[in-house]
Amino acid sequence: MVDLNxxxxxxxxxxxDLRQGIELLFYAYRDFTGEPDAxxxxxxxxxxxxxxxxxxxxxxxxxxxxxxxxxRITKQSLSxxxxxxxxxxxxxxxxxxxxxxxxxxxxxxxxxxxxHELTSTQMERFARAYRDAGAEAVEGFRRVLIGIVEPExxxxxxxxxMRNDKRR
Amino acid sequence: MVDLNxxxxxxxxxxxDLRQGIELLFYAYRDFTGEPDAxxxxxxxxxxxxxxxxxxxxxxxxxxxxxxxxxRITKQSLSxxxxxxxxxxxxxxxxxxxxxxxxxxxxxxxxxxxxHELTSTQMERFARAYRDAGAEAVEGFRRVLIGIVEPExxxxxxxxxMRNDKRR
DNA sequence: AATTAAGGTCAACCATGTTGACTTAATTAT
DNA sequence: ATAATTAAGTCAACATGGTTGACCTTAATT
Numbered sequence: 350m351v352d353l354n355x356x357x358x359x360x361x362x363x364x365x366d367l368r369q370g371i372e373l374l375f376y377a378y379r380d381f382t383g384e385p386d387a388x389x390x391x392x393x394x395x396x397x398x399x400x401x402x403x404x405x406x407x408x409x410x411x412x413x414x415x416x417x418x419x420x421r422i423t424k425q426s427l428s429x430x431x432x433x434x435x436x437x438x439x440x441x442x443x444x445x446x447x448x449x450x451x452x453x454x455x456x457x458x459x460x461x462x463x464x465h466e467l468t469s470t471q472m473e474r475f476a477r478a479y480r481d482a483g484a485e486a487v488e489g490f491r492r493v494l495i496g497i498v499e500p501e502x503x504x505x506x507x508x509x510x511m512r513n514d515k516r517r
Numbered sequence: 518m519v520d521l522n523x524x525x526x527x528x529x530x531x532x533x534d535l536r537q538g539i540e541l542l543f544y545a546y547r548d549f550t551g552e553p554d555a556x557x558x559x560x561x562x563x564x565x566x567x568x569x570x571x572x573x574x575x576x577x578x579x580x581x582x583x584x585x586x587x588x589r590i591t592k593q594s595l596s597x598x599x600x601x602x603x604x605x606x607x608x609x610x611x612x613x614x615x616x617x618x619x620x621x622x623x624x625x626x627x628x629x630x631x632x633h634e635l636t637s638t639q640m641e642r643f644a645r646a647y648r649d650a651g652a653e654a655v656e657g658f659r660r661v662l663i664g665i666v667e668p669e670x671x672x673x674x675x676x677x678x679m680r681n682d683k684r685r
Numbered sequence: 686a687a688t689t690a691a692g693g694t695c696a697a698c699c700a701t702g703t704t705g706a707c708t709t710a711a712t713t714a715t
Numbered sequence: 716a717t718a719a720t721t722a723a724g725t726c727a728a729c730a731t732g733g734t735t736g737a738c739c740t741t742a743a744t745t
Contacts, residue, residue, distance in 0.1 A: 367640040
């Protein structure tokens with residue numbers, strides 16, 4: 350439990366500030382999905398297809414189970430969307446040679462092209478926001494949003510602060 | 518158009534960093550809606566009801582049209598959800614005395630109580646994230662997310678940086 | 686008096702989520 | 716070798732919350 354009133358350094362933990370965060374997240378998410386949605390329409394696809402295309406593009410060779418963990422939806426729900434993307438050759442499938450039960454998913458050329466068309470609108474939005482806000486603000490943005498994400502999933506977000514780390 | 522590769526100060530505008538932003542927003546939104554969804558289930562309500570309750574609570578006396586502008590959904594879609602909240606007395610309605618076509622919406626006692634139950638889980642999530650990230654990071658978070666929101670809607674997010682401003 | 690604005694309503698449809706039951710094939714454990 | 720487990724697929728029924736389109740009422744504005 351977090352005390353919203355009497356904590357000593359509660360300067361930025363007041364209800365008004367917390368509500369501002371809630372609203373920012375709502376509006377930002379709403380607007381961030383708007384542009385891709387319009388593009389998807391032209392292809393007869395929906396937001397759910399975008400999510401699949403995005404994460405397959407980002408994680409080439411990802412399996413169904415891994416995708417389900419990221420999306421937090423059921424296999425049956427994914428099946429409709431993924432099935433359609435396989436039929437229409439946006440995504441390719443092949444058995445993992447090491448464990449032939451697993452299907453490795455990758456984007457086709459067509460899939461990569463659509464992924465780029467969709468995601469570039471979102472990247473441009475972020476690029477503008479990052480540029481306008483400045484590098485320090487970007488670091489703050491990351492720190493706060495990472496704190497909003499459930500701890501188990503924090504590792505999924507690639508740590509760019511480590512990108513010059515020797516372990517890479 | 519934003520050049521993602523050859524801009525001189527593109528240190529944090531590289532594709533990897535932009536994709537990290539996209540993913541943070543996806544995961545954060547996913548997790549931020551999870552807890553309220555579970556509570557709503559107990560009342561036989563859904564996420565759409567939460568949004569209505571939230572924004573009515575936040576803007577007492579708000580009209581249907583204003584609510585539609587915030588939510589960016591159709592009147593018919595809002596009608597189902599709002600109609601149910603009116604029937605079940607979570608929300609009250611009264612004609613605006615200055616323009617009796619307008620219906621002013623407010624939360625009932627029951628509505629306020631549910632609003633608090635739902636929103637407090639999200640506020641606690643933000644309070645933890647803000648506390649862990651620190652005040653500077655919070656300011657950066659705000660600056661970046663404001664940049665993600667469409668310019669027309671930026672004014673909707675109450676500017677807490679102005680809270681000690683003499684104009685208030 | 687005519688037009689506009691705010692809101693309401695009916696109907697059909699669509700996208701995307703759910704639960705539950707059951708199957709197949711491949712791998713792993715006993 | 717057999718049994719158990721895991722990964723994936725499939726069928727069906729249903730819920731939620733969006734959409735479009737047509738049309739209506741009431742109140743305010745011109």
